[in-house]
Amino acid sequence: MRMMTNKRTSGRAKRVVIALGGNAILQRGQKGTYEEQMKNVMETARQIAEIIERGYEVVITHGNGPQVGALLLQMDAGQQLYGIPAQPMDVAGAMTQGQIGYMIQQALKNELDARGIKRNVVTVVTQTLVSADDPAFQNPSKPVGPFYDEETAKKLAKEKGWVVVEDAGRGWRRVVPSPDPKALVEAEAIQNLVENGFIVIASGGGGIPVVNVNGRLEGREAVIDKDLAGERLAETVKAEVFMILTDVNGAAINYGKPNERWLGRVTLEEMRRYYEEGHFKRGSMGPKVLAAMRFVEWGGERAIIAALDRGADALEGKTGTQVVAR
Amino acid sequence: MRMMTNKRTSGRAKRVVIALGGNAILQRGQKGTYEEQMKNVMETARQIAEIIERGYEVVITHGNGPQVGALLLQMDAGQQLYGIPAQPMDVAGAMTQGQIGYMIQQALKNELDARGIKRNVVTVVTQTLVSADDPAFQNPSKPVGPFYDEETAKKLAKEKGWVVVEDAGRGWRRVVPSPDPKALVEAEAIQNLVENGFIVIASGGGGIPVVNVNGRLEGREAVIDKDLAGERLAETVKAEVFMILTDVNGAAINYGKPNERWLGRVTLEEMRRYYEEGHFKRGSMGPKVLAAMRFVEWGGERAIIAALDRGADALEGKTGTQVVAR
Numbered sequence: 236m237r238m239m240t241n242k243r244t245s246g247r248a249k250r251v252v253i254a255l256g257g258n259a260i261l262q263r264g265q266k267g268t269y270e271e272q273m274k275n276v277m278e279t280a281r282q283i284a285e286i287i288e289r290g291y292e293v294v295i296t297h298g299n300g301p302q303v304g305a306l307l308l309q310m311d312a313g314q315q316l317y318g319i320p321a322q323p324m325d326v327a328g329a330m331t332q333g334q335i336g337y338m339i340q341q342a343l344k345n346e347l348d349a350r351g352i353k354r355n356v357v358t359v360v361t362q363t364l365v366s367a368d369d370p371a372f373q374n375p376s377k378p379v380g381p382f383y384d385e386e387t388a389k390k391l392a393k394e395k396g397w398v399v400v401e402d403a404g405r406g407w408r409r410v411v412p413s414p415d416p417k418a419l420v421e422a423e424a425i426q427n428l429v430e431n432g433f434i435v436i437a438s439g440g441g442g443i444p445v446v447n448v449n450g451r452l453e454g455r456e457a458v459i460d461k462d463l464a465g466e467r468l469a470e471t472v473k474a475e476v477f478m479i480l481t482d483v484n485g486a487a488i489n490y491g492k493p494n495e496r497w498l499g500r501v502t503l504e505e506m507r508r509y510y511e512e513g514h515f516k517r518g519s520m521g522p523k524v525l526a527a528m529r530f531v532e533w534g535g536e537r538a539i540i541a542a543l544d545r546g547a548d549a550l551e552g553k554t555g556t557q558v559v560a561r
Numbered sequence: 562m563r564m565m566t567n568k569r570t571s572g573r574a575k576r577v578v579i580a581l582g583g584n585a586i587l588q589r590g591q592k593g594t595y596e597e598q599m600k601n602v603m604e605t606a607r608q609i610a611e612i613i614e615r616g617y618e619v620v621i622t623h624g625n626g627p628q629v630g631a632l633l634l635q636m637d638a639g640q641q642l643y644g645i646p647a648q649p650m651d652v653a654g655a656m657t658q659g660q661i662g663y664m665i666q667q668a669l670k671n672e673l674d675a676r677g678i679k680r681n682v683v684t685v686v687t688q689t690l691v692s693a694d695d696p697a698f699q700n701p702s703k704p705v706g707p708f709y710d711e712e713t714a715k716k717l718a719k720e721k722g723w724v725v726v727e728d729a730g731r732g733w734r735r736v737v738p739s740p741d742p743k744a745l746v747e748a749e750a751i752q753n754l755v756e757n758g759f760i761v762i763a764s765g766g767g768g769i770p771v772v773n774v775n776g777r778l779e780g781r782e783a784v785i786d787k788d789l790a791g792e793r794l795a796e797t798v799k800a801e802v803f804m805i806l807t808d809v810n811g812a813a814i815n816y817g818k819p820n821e822r823w824l825g826r827v828t829l830e831e832m833r834r835y836y837e838e839g840h841f842k843r844g845s846m847g848p849k850v851l852a853a854m855r856f857v858e859w860g861g862e863r864a865i866i867a868a869l870d871r872g873a874d875a876l877e878g879k880t881g882t883q884v885v886a887r
Contacts, residue, residue, distance in 0.1 A: 269652060306656075355750055
């Protein structure tokens with residue numbers, strides 16, 4: 236694998252959009268207390284500060300799966316116990332942007348201050364535009380919220396217009412569309428902040444899904460993949476590098492089979508072949524690989540998929556999967 | 562009352578920070594459904610767009626009382642029914658910033674677009690710095706969250722270190738400190754966006770309370786008055802006018818008495834006398850008047866207290882209470 240450095244003889248520092256996976260905030264088996272989450276976020280902030288210290292300009296996005304899942308359950312419980320109306324999913328998504336953005340911006344600012352790096356961190360509440368004609372709206376597939384018995388599920392489906400499906404023996408659950416992100420509504424604000432040296436946290440949880448209906452934005456109850464939205468963020472800020480940090484150190488072909496092979500440096504063409512051959516799991520590594528390919532197709536220098544704690548080394552080309560044009 | 566206009570022979574448009582009261586989002590007697598809240602927010606957006614159309618530069622802050630109250634109950638219910646750990650109040654505050662910021666930024670953008678005004682609206686997740694030595698931390702007084710029976714309340718107090726008090730026959734309730742806001746942590750990002758023509762929503766719900774502990778920011782379970790925080794926002798963006806919109810059209814002396822008198826144009830000195838004479842209710846009109854006085858003391862041209870639907874006229878000096886230096 237080719238070594239890369241961030242040294243440049245001229246021009247601005249390399250700009251990297253970092254898409255943080257759920258494990259950056261909450262780890263498998265944890266309950267989701269504030270203390271657990273803040274501890275993880277502080278460790279993540281150290282990783283990001285390390286990258287900033289090496290001279291990169293950083294823009295951050297993050298997942299929100301466990302947090303929005305918890306919030307939907309809390310809203311369901313609040314309705315049952317106290318009769319408080321549950322908010323729709325777009326609002327719940329906006330709430331988790333505030334929640335996680337706050338934790339990251341505080342922890343990262345503290346970490347940067349401790350290192351004597353005078354930079355400000357700011358979270359932008361972000362709406363992500365999707366097409367009202369996206370076929371996902373006709374085929375909701377992403378399970379969200381609590382499990383119900385069949386009767387309750389069907390009653391809710393009737394009352395609220397939900398689509399519900401049976402989830403392999405665990406009960407019934409609501410499914411929502413997962414449309415493809417087209418653009419970030421707050422693009423100009425994000426660009427402005429990034430150009431002025433702020434470290435921006437944006438499109439958290441894939442952004443709040445909105446559609447344009449006769450010139451007006453409207454929220455939709457849907458879930459946008461955070462890596463695909465992160466790729467739009469990388470386009471928005473004209474990043475050189477788009478880096479997806481997750482719980483595995485890259486993408487593998489023949490994953491879990493005897494001939495499994497982890498990918499290092501790989502061209503767009505090669506990656507597209509693997510993708511079309513079905514090597515990457517839908518709803519898991521699939522969208523990450525798709526997002527990485529999109530970024531390089533758009534004109535990005537490099538897209539990286541790596542483990543959270545290997546981010547700094549992956550940026551220098553030392554580890555992880557590195558997708559390049561050729 | 563002197564007529565005022567926003568026509569200026571030179572320089573930039575007048576900048577006004579608008580602090581929206583709870584009624585801008587949820588009205589008394591409403592349950593808090595998304596539909597109710599969005600309808601109110603759309604009406605508020607029309608008021609604000611009218612002000613922007615008249616040539617003012619607008620920066621927005623808002624309360625979050627009913628929303629954070631609902632969220633604390635939802636978290637309590639989520640803990641009881643599903644065992645989901647409740648998040649602390651600073652996180653809950655951050656969540657409502659995402660929630661309300663999203664609704665306002667979407668509704669206002671739609672309203673501006675419909676009027677052919679090409680401006681972007683953006684919500685900045687805002688931490689508000691308070692002093693760790695603020696006497697409020699020794700004297701928590703602001704009731705939050707659900708009512709409990711005495712036994713449960715005392716158990717929770719012991720387990721979680723809460724202060725609980727009996728609330729006039731309605732049961733026991735947690736009380737939290739309401740410290741005085743000193744500064745907004747995200748001040749530079751807010752300034753940058755405002756200077757570049759963005760309509761910024763910031764310090765929602767008074768901002769997320771943080772203290773500086775040996776150079777590190779840490780969240781605190783507290784509630785910051787949104788008008789006092791809004792005044793810091795007005796200082797931050799060097800506003801000419803700070804306008805508090807609420808459910809009454811100004812401040813009154815001898816409120817509710819036969820000799821009640823609503824205040825129109827009033828000097829800082831006069832207002833301070835009324836304030837010290839105890840004309841304004843603590844936790845209600847009191848902090849609004851205090852915030853208005855602070856703004857004029859700081860050097861602001863005018864601070865206004867007016868009804869939500871009278872904002873545009875109040876800005877032109879036609880209605881509401883107008884606090885001026887002399």
